[in-house]
Amino acid sequence: xxxxxxxxxxxxxxxxxxxxxxxxxxxxxxxxxxxxxxxxxxxxxxxxxxxxxxxxxxxxxxxxxxxxxxxxxxxxxxxxxxxxxxxxxxxxxxxxxxxxxxxxxxxxxxxxxxxxxxxxxxxxxxxxxxxxxxxxxxxxxxx
Amino acid sequence: xxxxxxxxxxxxxxxxxxxxxxxxxxxxxxxxxxxxxxxxxxxxxxxxxxxxxxxxxxxxxxxxxxxxxxxxxxxxxxxxxxxxxxxxxxxxxxxxxxxxxxxxxxxxxxxxxxxxxxxxxxxxxxxxxxxxxxxxxxxxxxx
DNA sequence: TTCAAAAGATGATTTTCGTCATGATTAAAA
DNA sequence: TTTTAATCATGACGAAAATCATCTTTTGAA
Ligand code: FES
Ligand code: FES
Numbered sequence: 467x468x469x470x471x472x473x474x475x476x477x478x479x480x481x482x483x484x485x486x487x488x489x490x491x492x493x494x495x496x497x498x499x500x501x502x503x504x505x506x507x508x509x510x511x512x513x514x515x516x517x518x519x520x521x522x523x524x525x526x527x528x529x530x531x532x533x534x535x536x537x538x539x540x541x542x543x544x545x546x547x548x549x550x551x552x553x554x555x556x557x558x559x560x561x562x563x564x565x566x567x568x569x570x571x572x573x574x575x576x577x578x579x580x581x582x583x584x585x586x587x588x589x590x591x592x593x594x595x596x597x598x599x600x601x602x603x604x605x606x607x608x609x
Numbered sequence: 610x611x612x613x614x615x616x617x618x619x620x621x622x623x624x625x626x627x628x629x630x631x632x633x634x635x636x637x638x639x640x641x642x643x644x645x646x647x648x649x650x651x652x653x654x655x656x657x658x659x660x661x662x663x664x665x666x667x668x669x670x671x672x673x674x675x676x677x678x679x680x681x682x683x684x685x686x687x688x689x690x691x692x693x694x695x696x697x698x699x700x701x702x703x704x705x706x707x708x709x710x711x712x713x714x715x716x717x718x719x720x721x722x723x724x725x726x727x728x729x730x731x732x733x734x735x736x737x738x739x740x741x742x743x744x745x746x747x748x749x750x751x752x
Numbered sequence: 753t754t755c756a757a758a759a760g761a762t763g764a765t766t767t768t769c770g771t772c773a774t775g776a777t778t779a780a781a782a
Numbered sequence: 783t784t785t786t787a788a789t790c791a792t793g794a795c796g797a798a799a800a801t802c803a804t805c806t807t808t809t810g811a812a
Contacts, residue, residue: 526809607714
């Protein structure tokens with residue numbers, strides 16, 4: 467469904483969003499430890515998120531990564547799109563060059579319903595909402 | 610979403626299912642031409658489907674591949690499972706080792722709805738139904 | 753200056769995707 | 783019957799992408 471990079475990205479953003487108000491930044495080491503991801507690979511992913519203006523990075527001692535916007539205004543779909551692109555939202559399930567109703571693949575109609583369901587969920591689920599479940603103890607970032 | 614191998618598999622099975630009753634088999638060349646897939650790679654995929662008892666193969670001149678069961682009793686989910694395994698149906702969206710309600714990941718609840726929607730669609734959509742759309746001219750196997 | 757931390761470059765490893773050469777089987781032709 | 787050609791079967795190989803690791807450079811605080 468999602469690439470590993472995308473999974474790490476969502477978990478990392480979620481963890482950053484769980485930080486208390488008085489702590490606005492967190493380093494790579496802590497992130498990759500908390501979400502149980504390879505450190506170097508995570509670094510690359512975070513850099514993509516910085517380039518996409520979802521995160522801000524601060525260099526030097528006491529540096530780290532911080533959310534660029536409010537967590538209630540960042541949605542999972544933005545993260546997925548930044549890492550995996552929009553193929554999940556607009557691509558054909560069976561590999562046709564363009565997905566559109568005028569030249570539908572064998573499963574276009576049925577698949578479009580699923581895809582729209584998924585896109586709707588991702589575009590309306592905010593990081594704040596997800597982070598709340600983690601802080602709450604109802605959901606988990608690692609096995 | 611699906612791997613390329615899985616996409617080719619679905620399209621190949623669909624094409625075989627579109628054959629008229631008086632023609633029960635079709636060769637690799639024709640299949641890969643009709644679904645626009647690399648021939649050698651398609652051969653590998655078809656062999657997996659043969660091993661999984663979804664297809665029967667016949668060697669020699671006028672040989673080819675034929676459906677092993679009735680197209681109305683073969684569902685897309687079986688093809689997906691044969692090629693990509695069941696991770697799409699049972700795996701965690703965010704990479705947790707096991708997906709279950711007792712240790713849910715950050716998006717388990719919302720994602721499970723999507724996943725079940727997808728699984729339901731794949732498990733109830735028969736090859737006959739899909740092939741009908743192709744024979745009908747309403748759907749297409751290639752760009 | 754010195755040190756910790758992120759950025760950036762580069763390379764290794766693994767998985768996926770795809771090709772090629774060759775063998776095995778069998779219907780059809782000779 | 784014997785040969786031929788069409789077809790599937792298989793394993794080795796290679797290219798490309800995804801994934802993960804290491805090293806150097808740059809930055810900024812103390
Ligand atoms: S054309 Fe294949 S999903 Fe729309
Ligand atoms: S635990 Fe992640 S989807 Fe169920």
